[in-house]
Amino acid sequence: MxxxxxxxxxxxxxxxxxxxxxxxxxxxxxxxxxxxxxxxxxxxxxxxxxxxxxxxxxxxxxxxxxxxxxxxxxxxxxxxxxxxxxxxxxxxxxxxxxxxxxxxxxxxxxxxxxxxxxxxxxxxxxxxxxxYQVVRVSRTPGFLAHLDASSNMVALPRAMLSQKSALIKFLTMDQVLVCLGVLSNITHRLMFELMVRCGLRQIECRTFPVRYLCDPTKRRDLVPGQMIRLPLSERDMKLKYDKPRAIDVPYDLMEDLWWYAARHRKSRQQAAGAGATSSCLFLTQNGTPYGDTALTDIFADLERRVGFRVRPHMLRHTYGTYTLWKLRKVGFEGEPLLYVRDRMGHSSVSTTSIYLHLINQLGAQLVLQWEDEIDALFGRET
Known part of the structure; x- marks a missing residue:
């Protein structure tokens, strides 16, 4: 079979x-x-x-x-x-x-x-x-929660296992530093940064198109420290549910990606031979796009080297939690949950609210320390 x-x-x-x-x-x-x-x-x-x-x-x-x-x-x-x-x-x-x-x-x-x-x-x-057995479940209230007449009672197969509500897994700043310290491969390092700083899924990172890049130093409308809005389209890359959205890329990261494309990516594409082309920013040493399980394998190797759990989706959780905390702290003009929802491409704000619950459970002191260190690490102000 x-x-x-x-x-x-x-x-x-x-x-x-x-x-x-x-x-x-x-x-x-x-x-x-x-x-x-x-x-x-x-x-x-x-x-x-x-x-x-x-x-x-x-x-x-x-x-x-x-x-x-x-x-x-x-x-x-x-x-x-x-x-x-x-x-x-x-x-x-x-x-x-x-x-x-x-x-x-x-x-x-x-x-x-x-x-x-x-x-x-x-x-x-x-x-x-x-x-089946009827049980009460805990749900995050949504916009239409008041219409739920079932009192959160649902029917589940009796074969189901009981499971405790666990905090989502994310990387602490110490862990981010350790990972960056051992990621000597520039391609793997930039993939790591793009996911942890922009909230991309691994399939989105693998298929991120080179045409989305620009040299921010040549743009008069951009200044260091600024976030650069990039619309993502299913016509250019793979998106979950083919749902377009926009992300905000930090100025310094865009600069690094631009120079990577001009130097390292060019030499990698040449390794694929004459006539070989790809729209993807990140290419293997053979000049081909990364396959479906490539990032899983890369992170499994990284996990063995650093000695703690590191999975691609943990970077997305790290982005969601940090960004939501930052926006709430600085008094963002708008609804922080909606901003993070739109940047991450969630279908519902209820999904995004898991990061709010995480922040509340972590405690202010831990998150503040994490926030200050991540700003220092990436050398930017927001």
Whole structure:
């Protein structure tokens, strides 16, 4: 059993579905009904989701069916009364054998539960292999929270694990300093800075286009210390949900990126050979764009060298927390939460508010020290 992501040759009704997950048996046949479920759920209502969502759903449903296949289990099997279901076995295997955390396991279980509800609607099974329980959940109030008549009561599969509400993971200033100290590769260092100072996702960093750069020293409308607004478009780079937004790039970082493009990137592109072109700012030593797992591998190596956890998304959390604190402290003319939401490309301000909760829990003294040091580190004023 294998999982593949399709190329541009997968075309349905004139539309190419590059990156769509394909679950295939050893004999080349599709893994059904998992494949049909992925197609239905990811193209529901005629609206295809982001390729990032495709890959995530594909990996998660593949993981479940690969578990069943390896253990000779039938996905349609219903448990005897009082006995654990195959979903329970999958949960316990994920926790005990693989060592996944509860958040990851529960995310996969939600998709598995969705698969079984779909199978029931398609008359593929008579009953679900698990039961639901109604629980109260803690939610961040949104703009329409007063319309929530359910009192935050939701139905969840009983197979779900309990999970504590944990603080989001971000880098302290000491950790940022250590990382920068060992990032001798100029390309990796600038990728690190672009994510931690502008809140880019790793896929956005990998596909960030060179055409967005300018030499700020040659622009009369720009002065040192200024933030440079850059509109991001799905026509130029990969954005989650293809949702355009704008980021603010510090003057000194733009200057560093400009000189990187003029010197290091040029030599890397030449390594790809005559006629090879790429719109991406960051290129490998072979002159090619970084692949889907490249930054994960780079950060895994960085993690081993520094001795603490460093993941690409932690840089985005670092940006969100720091920026929100800074704006609140200086009396930003506007709503800080909305500013950070728009810079990070969140669909809802409720997502952005996790950084507000983090700030409140950290305590002012710790965040103030972190803020002063990050300003000194990057040598800028805002």
């Amino acid at each position: 294998r999982l593949f992501l399709s190329d541009e040759n997968l075309v349905v009704q004139g539309r190419a579905f590059k990156g769509f997950p394909l679950l295939v048996h050893k004999d080349g046949t599709a893994v059904e009904p998992a494949q049909s479920f992925l197609w239905d759920v990811l193209t529901a209502n005629g609206r295809a989701q982001s390729p990032l969502t495709w890959a995530k759903y594909g990996r998660d449903i593949y993981d479940y069916f690969a578990f069943l296949d390896a253990n000779g289990l039938d996905w349609q099997a219903t448990p005897d009364r009082g006995m654990p279901s195959i979903v329970d076995w999958y949960r316990d295997w994920s926790k005990g054998e693989i060592g996944l955390d509860s958040v990851t396991i529960n995310a996969r279980l939600r998709l598995v539960a969705r698969f079984y509800r779909w199978a029931q609607q398609m008359d593929l099974i008579r009953q679900l292999p698990f039961r």
